[in-house]
Amino acid sequence: MKSAKSTRDYDFWSKYPGIVWSNPDADDSVMISNALLQAKSTILVAIARHFGWPRLVREWTLLKEEVELFPMDLKAVTASGSKIEKIIADLRTKNEDV
Secondary structure (H helix, E strand, C coil): CCCCCCCCCCCHHHCCCCCCCCCCCCCCCHHHHHHHHHHHHHHHHHHHHHHHHHEEEEHHHHHHHHHHCCCCCCCHHHHHHHHHHHHHHHHHHHCCCC
């Protein structure tokens, strides 16, 4: 059930269970941030196509800033950065718009 304040696209996220298992009403920003930490190419490409590449990049930028202020799993963040860069290169090679 959607809460009144939720900004979560339940239909989209139902395809990707387990990204945020502890909060069934986590908003899209939380979902995208956790997907970035999981660094799964297929999910990141789906997010870019659904929410737009600028949104994914904005969430990535915010996540990197948060890590600088409150160190968390730097390995996951580094892996995500590599994945994002690879996805960009792959999409450009294939001339795909996201």
